[in-house]
Amino acid sequence: MEYTLATEENIDGILELQAKNLVTNLNDDEKEDGFVTTPFSIDQIRDLIELQGVFIALDDKKVVSYVMCASWQYWIQWPMFEYMASFLDTLEYKGKKLTFENSYQYGPICIDKEYRGTGLFKDIFEFARKEMNKRYPILVTFINKINKRSYEAHVRKLGLEVITEFEFNNNNFYELVYDTSKAVAQ
Ligand SMILES: CC(C)(COP(=O)(O)OP(=O)(O)OC[C@H]1O[C@@H](n2cnc3c(N)ncnc32)[C@H](O)[C@@H]1OP(=O)(O)O)[C@@H](O)C(=O)NCCC(=O)NCCS
Numbered sequence: 001m002e003y004t005l006a007t008e009e010n011i012d013g014i015l016e017l018q019a020k021n022l023v024t025n026l027n028d029d030e031k032e033d034g035f036v037t038t039p040f041s042i043d044q045i046r047d048l049i050e051l052q053g054v055f056i057a058l059d060d061k062k063v064v065s066y067v068m069c070a071s072w073q074y075w076i077q078w079p080m081f082e083y084m085a086s087f088l089d090t091l092e093y094k095g096k097k098l099t100f101e102n103s104y105q106y107g108p109i110c111i112d113k114e115y116r117g118t119g120l121f122k123d124i125f126e127f128a129r130k131e132m133n134k135r136y137p138i139l140v141t142f143i144n145k146i147n148k149r150s151y152e153a154h155v156r157k158l159g160l161e162v163i164t165e166f167e168f169n170n171n172n173f174y175e176l177v178y179d180t181s182k183a184v185a186q
Pocket of ligand 1: 035
């Protein structure tokens with residue numbers, strides 16, 4: 001497995017994986033194994049690739065996982081992130097207020113079905129965490145309360161901490177944080 005930053009040539013593979021996991025394309029049974037909420041257009045992926053925020057796993061050149069990480073300035077083009085950013089400075093982690101400077105938003109993360117439960121999850125998280133630690137000390141993310149697989153994976157297995165809960169567009173979310181200087185337990 002190769003872990004790397006995405007380039008233009010990976011965009012089709014990323015879009016294919018996104019289409020298979022986008023909440024609006026799945027039925028209730030399929031959602032049990034997790035889903036991604038934020039739809040990316042080609043241009044949005046291209047912009048994020050330029051910002052060095054698209055982390056991928058390649059198996060024989062096929063994109064089998066991606067993780068998007070970016071500044072709040074990038075994310076606020078989506079209303080939900082604009083909302084999250086609006087109360088960021090009301091939250092404290094390890095005695096520090098969260099700001100646009102000390103935190104970034106991690107996710108969506110997506111792993112092809114065949115590769116779930118294989119350990120790839122921890123490996124790609126670690127790859128992205130180490131890179132983002134060079135830029136920010138605190139990771140912030142959200143998980144829809146009905147995405148139990150993602151909650152188990154991130155909270156029980158990786159140790160992300162719930163910092164608050166919020167509602168947006170009739171969905172209920174956990175908001176979580178993680179110290180990017182900390183390696184996850186293997
Ligand atoms: C979320 C995701 C990244 C996690 O990666 P993964 O390889 O599936 O994670 P793992 O299998 O290592 O861990 C998931 C854990 O949840 C458990 N689990 C699976 N389905 C579950 C469910 N419906 N309810 C509760 N726990 C569940 C698994 O048994 C596993 O625990 P275990 O290793 O102790 O058995 C991956 O499933 C994925 O890409 N899903 C689709 C997109 C998605 O949901 N992205 C996250 C958006 S916030």
